[in-house]
Structures are given as C-alpha cells and as structure tokens.
Amino acid sequence: MKRASRQLWALVRVAVVQDFRSRNPVGGRRSRSSRAFLFSLLFYFFVGIVVAGGTEIDVPPHVRIAVLLAVAGTYVGFNILVEYQQILLAPSDVEVLYWRPIASRVLFAARILHVLLYVNILSTALLVVPSIVVAWGAPNAAFTTWLAFCVAGLLNATAATAFTVLLYSLLLRHVQSQRLHDALATLQVVMGIIIVIGYQAVGPALERVQLAGDSQAPAWLAALPAAWFAVLPTVVGWGPGAAPLSSFALGVGVAVACAVYTARVLAPTAIVRLADVAVDPVPPESASTRARRGFALLPEVPRMQRWFGACVARNPLKKAGFDFFLANLRGDRRLKVTLLPVVAMPIALVLFTLLAGNGDDPYVPSPAPGVEAAESMPSNDAPAPSSALQSSFALFMSVYVLALFTLTLTRSLTSSPSWRAGWVFFAAPTRRFDLFYTGILWGVAYGLLLPAVALLFALLLFLWRDLSHVVAHLALPTGLALVAFPLLLRVEAEVPFAREPARHERSRDLLLSFALLVPLGSIAFTHYIMRDHVVALIVAGCAVCAIGVMLWVAVNRSIRNLPHAHAFEE
Amino acid sequence: MIEAAALVKRYGDVEALRGVSFRVERGEILGYLGPNGAGKSTTVKLLTGLQPPTSGRARIGGFDVATQPLEAKRLIGLVPESGALYEALTPVEYLSFVGQLYELDPTRCRGRIHDLLEYLDLETGVWERRMQGFSKGMKQRVVIAAALLHDPEVLLFDEPLNGLDVQGTVRVKQLIADASARGCTILYSSHLLDVVERVCSRIIMLAAGSIQVDGSLADILARHPGATLEEIFQRLTGAPADRSEQPTDPFDPSQEALGRS
Numbered sequence: 149m150k151r152a153s154r155q156l157w158a159l160v161r162v163a164v165v166q167d168f169r170s171r172n173p174v175g176g177r178r179s180r181s182s183r184a185f186l187f188s189l190l191f192y193f194f195v196g197i198v199v200a201g202g203t204e205i206d207v208p209p210h211v212r213i214a215v216l217l218a219v220a221g222t223y224v225g226f227n228i229l230v231e232y233q234q235i236l237l238a239p240s241d242v243e244v245l246y247w248r249p250i251a252s253r254v255l256f257a258a259r260i261l262h263v264l265l266y267v268n269i270l271s272t273a274l275l276v277v278p279s280i281v282v283a284w285g286a287p288n289a290a291f292t293t294w295l296a297f298c299v300a301g302l303l304n305a306t307a308a309t310a311f312t313v314l315l316y317s318l319l320l321r322h323v324q325s326q327r328l329h330d331a332l333a334t335l336q337v338v339m340g341i342i343i344v345i346g347y348q349a350v351g352p353a354l355e356r357v358q359l360a361g362d363s364q365a366p367a368w369l370a371a372l373p374a375a376w377f378a379v380l381p382t383v384v385g386w387g388p389g390a391a392p393l394s395s396f397a398l399g400v401g402v403a404v405a406c407a408v409y410t411a412r413v414l415a416p417t418a419i420v421r422l423a424d425v426a427v428d429p430v431p432p433e434s435a436s437t438r439a440r441r442g443f444a445l446l447p448e449v450p451r452m453q454r455w456f457g458a459c460v461a462r463n464p465l466k467k468a469g470f471d472f473f474l475a476n477l478r479g480d481r482r483l484k485v486t487l488l489p490v491v492a493m494p495i496a497l498v499l500f501t502l503l504a505g506n507g508d509d510p511y512v513p514s515p516a517p518g519v520e521a522a523e524s525m526p527s528n529d530a531p532a533p534s535s536a537l538q539s540s541f542a543l544f545m546s547v548y549v550l551a552l553f554t555l556t557l558t559r560s561l562t563s564s565p566s567w568r569a570g571w572v573f574f575a576a577p578t579r580r581f582d583l584f585y586t587g588i589l590w591g592v593a594y595g596l597l598l599p600a601v602a603l604l605f606a607l608l609l610f611l612w613r614d615l616s617h618v619v620a621h622l623a624l625p626t627g628l629a630l631v632a633f634p635l636l637l638r639v640e641a642e643v644p645f646a647r648e649p650a651r652h653e654r655s656r657d658l659l660l661s662f663a664l665l666v667p668l669g670s671i672a673f674t675h676y677i678m679r680d681h682v683v684a685l686i687v688a689g690c691a692v693c694a695i696g697v698m699l700w701v702a703v704n705r706s707i708r709n710l711p712h713a714h715a716f717e718e
Numbered sequence: 719m720i721e722a723a724a725l726v727k728r729y730g731d732v733e734a735l736r737g738v739s740f741r742v743e744r745g746e747i748l749g750y751l752g753p754n755g756a757g758k759s760t761t762v763k764l765l766t767g768l769q770p771p772t773s774g775r776a777r778i779g780g781f782d783v784a785t786q787p788l789e790a791k792r793l794i795g796l797v798p799e800s801g802a803l804y805e806a807l808t809p810v811e812y813l814s815f816v817g818q819l820y821e822l823d824p825t826r827c828r829g830r831i832h833d834l835l836e837y838l839d840l841e842t843g844v845w846e847r848r849m850q851g852f853s854k855g856m857k858q859r860v861v862i863a864a865a866l867l868h869d870p871e872v873l874l875f876d877e878p879l880n881g882l883d884v885q886g887t888v889r890v891k892q893l894i895a896d897a898s899a900r901g902c903t904i905l906y907s908s909h910l911l912d913v914v915e916r917v918c919s920r921i922i923m924l925a926a927g928s929i930q931v932d933g934s935l936a937d938i939l940a941r942h943p944g945a946t947l948e949e950i951f952q953r954l955t956g957a958p959a960d961r962s963e964q965p966t967d968p969f970d971p972s973q974e975a976l977g978r979s
Contacts, residue, residue: 151821154818154821155818155819155821158815158818158819159819162804162807162811162815165806165807165811166804166806166807169806169807169848240802242768242802243768243796243798243800243802244802244803244804245819246766246767246768247766247767247768247791247794247796247798248791248816248819248820249787249788249789249791249792249819249820250788250791250819251788420767420770423767423768423769424769424770
C-alpha cells in the first residue's frame, strides 16, 4: 500500500511537470502549454461571470444551481474529450512505464488523478464567481452555502470525469484493440455533438421554467446529473424543502458505483489492455477495405479524389499538398477527431434545430401569427415567443458554426504527433510553398468543407424546396469560412504538421472558438433580421466568397518561402 | 532466469511468433538475431509483459509474466528499441523518478545515477538539462542508465546501440560483459551480427516467427563449415543475399528507377 501510494505520487508529479514543459520553439520563458493553460483558466473565469449573470433570473434556486453546474460539467466533458483523452490512453508511457513493477490499478489511478487535477482546477475557475453570487442570494448562512456549492462543484466535475473514464474503460475492455482507436474517435464525435446539443437546449428550457412561474423544480431536472449535486447547496441555502435530498444521494451513489466498478473490475486489466492497444500493429488493409474506410463514403471516392485532384491540382506541388492532406486525414486519428466534429457540428445543430422547432423556411415572409398569438395569450401550451425566435435564430447560428471550422483547421494543420517528419519541408528544394499549401486547401475543401456544405445544402433544399433561400442561408457563412482562412494564415503561418503538440493547446483553441461565437452570433443575428432580403444576402455571400479567394491569392505571396523563412528564424 | 515456452503471438491474421521456446540461464548472454519483422521485438514485449501472448508462457526468474507480473517485472531491466523516455525532464530528474518507482533509497539512488551517467560518458554539463534537445546517442545513454538503475537480475536489450557513437558502443559492450560477470542474465536482441558475435555466449536466429538455430557461436560455425556468421544468417533467415535477382539500383539513371524519362 505504501509502495503503491509512493509510486502514485511519483507518477502524478512527473506527469504534471511534463505537461508544463512542452517544447517552446519560439523561445520565451513560459512554455506553450503553460500559456495555453493560463488562457483556459482566465477564459473559464470569464465564462463563470457571464453564466452567473445569465442565470440571474426568476427560477427556483435548485434549477439555477443545476444549470450552473451543468454548464461546468459541459466544459469539463469537452475538456476530457479534446485534451485529456491523451492522458487516459498515453501511448508514450508504454515503453517507459508498463514493463516496470507498477500495478495496473496504480497506473490507472495516476491517470485519473492527473485528469481530475485539471478538471477540478478548471471547474473551480468557472464556478468561483457563480458560487459567490449564489451564496450571496441565499437566505440562510452565506458561507455554508458557498462551501456547499464548492463541494457540489467538485463532486459534479469528479462525477463527469468518472462517467467518461467508465465509458473509456468499457470500450477498452470490450472492443478489439485494433478497432479501439476508431471506437474512441467515434465516441468523441458523438459525445461532442450530444454536449453541444445539450448546451443549446439549456436556454429554452430555462425560459419555459421561468414562464411556468412555478416555485417547484420541473420534473426533467431529476434526469440531469448536475441537478443531483445541486441539491446540496440548495438545501443548505434555502432549507430542506427546496430540493429532494434523495437526488443528492442518487448522484453520490452513481458516482461511487462508477468509481467502484472502474476500480474493481476495469482498472486491474486496463493497463494490459492499453499496452496491447498501443503496441498492437494494425494488420495491413486490402485496397477494397481501404476504399470503404473513413472518407470513402462511396465506392467511387478514390476515383473521385483522383479526378478532383487532377482538376484542381495539376501542378505537382499542388497535387502533393492535396494528397498529403487527405492521406493525413485518413491516417491521423488526432486530426480526424479534431476536424470531424467541427464539420459535423453545424449539420447536427441544424438537424437538432429542425427537430426541436420546425422545418419551416424562415425566408418565407409571414405575418408570424403564431408569435402574435403567443404574445397575446401566454400559456403553457403555446410556444413561448422568445423560444420561437430562439429556435429560428438557432437555424442561422448553426450554419455560422461552420466558420469556426477555419480556426480549428488552421491550428490543427500546424501540429502533429509526427512533427519530426516536418524536416522534409525544410529540406525540399522548392521556393513555391504556396502551391503546396493551395493543394492542402483543395484537400480540405474536397475532404471536409464541400461535403459538409453539400450535405447542409441537400438537407435544407429538401425541407424548404427553394434554391435561392438555401443559397441565401449558406453563402454568407461559407464565404466567412473562406475569408477567415487566409486572414488566420496571415497572422500565424506555419509549416504544416511540423510542430510538436502541446498539452492544453487544443482546449485553448476550443475556448477561443467559444469566444468567437459572440461576434459570429452578431453576424448571424444581422443575417436573421435581414432574412427578407434574399437577393441581397446571396449577393453579399458571393461577394464575401470572392473576397476570400482574393485574400488567398494575396496571402500566397507571404507563405511562398515559408519553410526557409522558419529555418532561418530558428 | 528467462524462460519462453511455446510462445505464440498473432495480430489478426498475421502470426508474429510461432511457438518460440528457449531458456536463458543465470549469467548467460543470449544473442537474439533475426531480420526485420522476424519477431524479435515481439518476443521482448511478451517477456516484459507489454503484451500478452496468444498462447504459451513467459517466465522471468521463475515468475510467470502473465500471472505474477509485478514479481517478474521487479527483476527486469529493459532497453526498448524506441529509446522512449520523458524528454521534458532532465536526466537526473528522469532517473530519480525511475528510482522512486522502484523505491530506491534517495541517497543511494543519487549516487547510483551519478555513477551510471559517468560510466556511460554523458557529459556532466547536461545532467540538469532537459532532454528535448539531446542527440539520439545522449538519450540512449539515459535509457540504458534507466534500465540499470535498480540493478536488475535480467537485462533485455532491444537494439541498444541505436544512435550510439563508437565510444558509446564500446562502453555498452563492456557493460554487458561486466553485468554478465556479476551473474546478470542478458537477452540481446539485434540484427547487427558483429556485436552479437563478440559479446554473446549463445545465439538464437529467428525468421518469420520461428527459431532457425540455437547454440553457441562455435557450435553454429561448426555446423556450417567454411561459412561466416553473416552467411549462415542469410542462409537461415532468407535475407536479401539469397535472392537470385539483384534489386534495381535506384540511382542508376539508365534503369529509370525514379520514373524519369
């Protein structure tokens, strides 16, 4: 036991030290990961302020605290998905640690503690302001309420982690090692979409509770895990009748059950399975299997790729960039897992909005009788006016999420676990690196952007049956995505896949995306209120697309000799 | 000390090891030879518990690697082929961390780190510097030190000379001889015949997951009169020299090997 705890301490300490010592290629005192983590902390703190203010509405305290904890849980879930999956799997540890006399339980516990450390620090940063605001408004002892809120926040973050770890461990136990990476990637994409849709649903749900004007929490709250933990500060601050204590017991019970099952059943064999996954070579695929995998949604796709490549990338350097990106997209799970959810997100959000609201064409001018009726006659059954607006606006916001893809793409294109192979760019005897980059962009267009836009186009055309409305809806966000890319590249042009990934950078980028949702939301709202001017929207969209192309041509000059410029810098 | 009993390892349809069996006695140095993909590294992974065998059994010091992994692993020191270590740490930090995992006394551990790094010729100026900027040879010296730190009874070397300069190579050969003299059992997996020829007391040649020959260097040479170890290796493992057709010279412009006209 003593040996195990010493090993555990040593493992966690070294893991954390390494996290903050990633390579900093451009010099400076702080490593890239430290800066990224600091950014995340600050961002979470500000999100906490915004959320605390946003939930300052007339709803039962249990609902309000549950929503605050749910938001924290959502961010925690995102973080584990985008950042800390690598800690749980840690393929780099296999040949350093797994042959040493460390029990599987100890190694597994070290992983979980490592994740929990970050999860709880970030969760605390987010909840620090809401905890004070909630405690301040409680009729009973403010300090005890604040303390109870903190405990609930930590329990909530821990439970979210326990649940994610349980999912991973179950996959590890039951999925064949050669398929595990694909299964994890799929889980990541699915969970990401579920989390975003859940996030979208919070606003309307809160409004319904507020409109109902009931002092009791709604029934659906019982199914929200964050609400189970929210019982503790609610009861401490507002008295035993304010929330059912049985829910808190249920929350703690579920978290403990997850932890016990993981520790007793999954942890003893987890490391053996992880090692097996990390060192198990994937058997060679046949050409037909390869054609069916990943992006090859149609059997004709490889031929289509050749045809598309031949059309847009005739220059050998362009062709090299085009094939290079698509090969990376097929083979690099990290890239796939980063980019696919961002492309899938607008489609999932549009689908969700259509399913949650209605599939009506918002570009069809209407006197909005439903809204007027609802305004004049508010009732529980009638659609709430702002909910109707939200539902319709969400349809606009959903497609603007596409522009975020550019940011994620720009960041993902620079780093790779195989970054050492980047020497080839510095050694290549070419002075037209812009051609190579253009080829990469055609690869991005072919592999990701065009399929996503085409799918959205087909979906909306099927529902609305009006080509001009669909074009008016999609042209502007697509144009923005096209404009953003050269702009971002102008700010930070780097050699593709030639930088070592650093811890916390992915979550930093994700948070940056969340921050960008604010200006994007303003553009989406302008688009929404301009929806009657279909022709103007189409013209504007086409103009923005054209500006994107022109900007790309302009930026090309600055990246023409990129690897050589970087080589001289270093 | 090392016992492999009918070890089989399959990856899907590919059979990497086909019933490999051998024993290595205390103080013996076994050269484990084979061309790329013969199953050398797979054997090392099974012996160290990095992977479970599909069938068969591996024992270290009498402990079954599958059922008594901690007892078996306490006896092992491994120099992996990849040379993996935590590059964000300094050599001293990394080795101290390894010492903590084995519960070595901190004072004794510091002394041993000092001795090992000095023995392996790692300049004292870099002991407290992060390994991110180290050359491959410098990192390999730290990897070897990390394998020896807890004074293991069994040493498994998987291509240990990767990246080492001449001086480093000589030092590792000396180290292997010294360890063997102290009673340490060594499995030296490599495809470099000259080193194996010089340091190993016994040789196993592996090809396509099966043992082709097992014996001392003198025995093997006696069984193939007039042949060098390299020729025997090529004959038994089906290495390129046995091909009837010579491969195309990729730099010969007349053969248009690069597809240029």
